[in-house]
Amino acid sequence: MAELSIRGVRKSFGETEVIRNVDLSVGNGEFVVFVGPSGCGKSTLLRMIAGLENVTSGTISIDGADVTHADPSKRGIAMVFQTYALYPHMTVEENMGFGLEMAGIPADERKRMVRRAAETLHLETYLARKPKQLSGGQRQRVAIGRAIVRDPKIFLFDEPLSNLDAELRVRMRIEIAKLHADLGATMIYVTHDQVEAMTLASRIVVLRDGRIEQVGTPLELYNNPDNQFVAGFIGSPKMNFVPARVTGRTEDGAVKLAVDSLGLAEFAVMPRERNATMPETLSIGIRPEHFLPPGTDGAMDVSLGLGAVEHLGGVSYIYTEPGRDGSLTAEVRGLPGLKAGGLLPLAVNPDTCLLFSTEGARL
Ligand SMILES: Nc1ncnc2c1ncn2[C@@H]1O[C@H](COP(=O)(O)OP(=O)(O)OP(=O)(O)O)[C@@H](O)[C@H]1O
Ligand SMILES: [Mg+2]
Structure with a gap:
């Protein structure tokens, strides 16, 4: 030793x-x-x-x-x-x-x-x-x-x-x-x-x-x-990074965000430092395993366009159609009949999201 x-x-x-x-x-x-x-x-x-x-x-x-x-x-x-x-x-x-x-x-x-x-x-x-x-x-x-x-x-x-x-x-x-x-x-x-x-x-x-x-x-x-x-x-599949615009702050210090690629007009995420100043645009980090069933308490509903689906048995990986901001990955349980094409309703809890500057620093 x-x-x-x-x-x-x-x-x-x-x-x-x-x-x-x-x-x-x-x-x-x-x-x-x-x-x-x-x-x-x-x-x-x-x-x-x-x-x-x-x-x-x-x-x-x-x-x-x-x-x-x-x-x-x-x-x-x-x-x-x-x-x-x-x-x-x-x-x-x-x-x-x-x-x-x-x-x-x-x-x-x-x-x-x-x-x-x-x-x-x-x-x-x-x-x-x-x-x-x-x-x-x-x-x-x-x-x-x-x-x-x-x-x-x-x-x-x-x-x-x-x-x-x-x-x-x-x-x-x-x-x-x-x-x-x-x-x-x-x-x-x-x-x-x-x-x-x-x-x-x-x-x-x-x-x-x-x-x-x-x-x-x-x-x-x-x-x-x-x-x-x-x-x-750290984490596999890799965390998603979704571009967002800062639209303001809530009273308790959360950052209000508009996230076009998820169709969210207002999504409030708490930054690491409550009083830190925010840039106008940033990235939201969402782990694939943090996508939830739609209607989950405390989460905001989103819908993802299905580009490709991989069924691993217990879980399935959903890849969205690569848009302007790249493709997103979501890990979901169940839904064995899921096929590419169409929209999949899911939800995201802002408490599980992280914020990053465009230079890659944690906010
Ligand atoms: N003897 C050497 N002469 C010159 N460059 C070297 C030498 N050994 C390693 N390097 C360089 O040093 C860098 C680090 O190499 P290293 O082998 O430590 O990487 P690593 O993190 O172990 O990569 P891997 O995951 O592929 O094993 C590389 O760019 C490599 O090309
Ligand atoms: Mg090595």
Whole structure:
């Protein structure tokens, strides 16, 4: 278990700066998940924490000790990669024990440590097999086992489940959550998977273009994003952004809006700061899952023109005809007979809506 502190960290490859002044503290036993678009710097930041990539400026400390320039083997960190990176000619036992052997741990003690990790991961019966005799999920467990045996202070995972099929991903996700609970270790985990991020993280770090956009618990980011980027990135399907004109304020400070694309002449949404000044035009953020049946108490009725419909079984996704302001997505339950074309009556509760400036700041 360990604390990690990243202060003013930057990284350039030649002229290109890919990590731009990152500050982050990770507490003892936390499970922190990095998300962000492809190329935003997630792997680079993780590799800098591991010591696999030089830091251009700034400091990285573990338990108060500056490790910015320390050798990877001296940091007490273990990293698990998407590609497993197992040695094909070694057995599971040898793969898991290899790092210990390099560290000069005697054979009998090594065996004991590998057995213990194998038990944790239910790999006891596979110890004599080579990687090619294992399924993808078993190989990934071996890669995790190789990390566990070293009893690291911090685990780093770079998209460890991306090569697995959907069902196995769910099983491994639950195992990783269990492992975190059992070991109580500090873990940092990179993923593209919304569900992994929301379910595993004690806190999510949203990165964009080498910078941290927001750090918070999954529900903080979902309910109270700082800006349009985070609002659009967290949640699937993505939040809708609907242009609106500001027509005034109510007595209690809500912003009165005219929303042409939803046919709403007056829709009052509370801004984040009650007294903040409002621009003339802005965007309303509405999550697809926040569309309600028409006539719902406290909600305003709207009707959406049906462009396309996808039935997923329990829920259906409605896509409106892309108009001047783009297409909207609504998630609805039931309505199995729904077909494209025509209008679908729904409702929106202003309390579930967020406001953003045209530059993407939260209002
Ligand atoms: N060795 C390198 N030399 C030059 N540029 C690099 C190098 N490694 C990474 N980059 C660049 O740094 C940026 C961040 O890359 P990184 O691999 O950290 O992204 P990522 O967020 O992990 O993306 P993905 O989700 O696709 O894995 C990218 O623009 C990438 O092209
Ligand atoms: Mg990456």
